[in-house]
Amino acid sequence: MKKITFYFILIFVVRSQIIIAQIDPTVTAIINSVSIDSLYENLNYLTGEKSVVIPSGTQFIFSRAYSNPGNFAAEEYLQLRLRRYGLETSLQTFDAGGGNVIGIQRGIKRPNQKIIICAHFDSRPYTGSAPGADDNGSGTSAVLEAARILSKFQTDYSIVYALWDNEETGLNGSSFYAQQAFSNKDSIVAVINMDMIAWDSDSDNLAEIHTRDVQNSIRLPER
Ligand SMILES: [Zn+2]
Numbered sequence: 001m002k003k004i005t006f007y008f009i010l011i012f013v014v015r016s017q018i019i020i021a022q023i024d025p026t027v028t029a030i031i032n033s034v035s036i037d038s039l040y041e042n043l044n045y046l047t048g049e050k051s052v053v054i055p056s057g058t059q060f061i062f063s064r065a066y067s068n069p070g071n072f073a074a075e076e077y078l079q080l081r082l083r084r085y086g087l088e089t090s091l092q093t094f095d096a097g098g099g100n101v102i103g104i105q106r107g108i109k110r111p112n113q114k115i116i117i118c119a120h121f122d123s124r125p126y127t128g129s130a131p132g133a134d135d136n137g138s139g140t141s142a143v144l145e146a147a148r149i150l151s152k153f154q155t156d157y158s159i160v161y162a163l164w165d166n167e168e169t170g171l172n173g174s175s176f177y178a179q180q181a182f183s184n185k186d187s188i189v190a191v192i193n194m195d196m197i198a199w200d201s202d203s204d205n206l207a208e209i210h211t212r213d214v215q216n217s218i219r220l221p222e223r
Contacts, residue, residue: 026153033149042141045077046121047131052077063130064123064137066169067097070130074121075099078163081144085151087161094176095166102177103147103161108154116160116191119143120167120174136167139194157189190220 044050048062054076061070061077079089082103092100101121107113119139123132131137140163147161164173174193181188197207211217 030149030153034145038148039138039141039145042144043133043137046074046137046140047133048129054080063128064121064132065126065130066122066166068126068130071122071165072097072099075101075165078121078140078144079103082147082161085147087147087151092177092180095172098166098173098176100165100173100177101163105147105151105155105159105161107156107158109156111158113187113189114158114160115189116162117143117146117194118160118162118164118174118191119194120164122165122168122173124168134198135196136194138196138198142194142197190216 045052046061046064048060048070051058051060052073054073056073056076059069059073061073062068063070064074065071075091078101079091082089082101085103087103087105089101089103092102094100119142120136121140123130123135123137143161143163150159162174162177164177166172167174200206209221211221
């Protein structure tokens with residue numbers, strides 16, 4: 001699990017209210033509270049190594065792939081986890097059986113402006129076991145860890161913790177959310193999407209941050 005990516009996220013979110021981020025003791029404390037154990041434990045539940053206790057019963061999530069029972073169990077489990085951190089949660093349903101899990105932490109000064117921390121939780125293949133520990137249990141686990149830590153703080157902006165469904169079928173979950181946000185004229189100031197953050201193809205122990213020349217994407221990591 002790459003801590004670097006995760007540190008970047010924490011630094012960015014807190015920097016939105018603290019200007020001198022690198023040396024601020026609050027930022028340091030937040031970074032130090034990132035727990036590898038916690039990240040691994042999240043994965044144990046998301047990949048069927050350990051059973052989850054959810055309203056529909058105790059079960060193992062063997063597959064989070066499209067329309068599998070584990071996909072629906074994951075929706076329940078993720079909502080439960082975000083609620084545990086005092087967040088307002090909702091399930092944004094779309095298409096047949098798709099469900100984005102959304103948790104909201106209201107900002108104090110600019111509640112109508114949102115920072116989205118997100119990852120897709122669905123996996124592949126569509127039949128048989130599909131633990132998807134890397135793609136994208138790792139990103140999902142990091143969103144939960146961000147919620148665990150940041151929900152203890154008051155932030156200027158609202159933070160949306162979003163876990164997309166049906167990414168593997170064609171980015172369906174995030175596309176649906178984007179369409180709704182556009183219709184609602186949402187003000188989204190930043191999006192940090194984590195995908196396969198446990199994957200280190202060349203074993204150089206470096207995390208990659210990808211930006212694109214749209215909106216403030218390129219400027220974002222420099223702020
Ligand atoms: Zn992915």
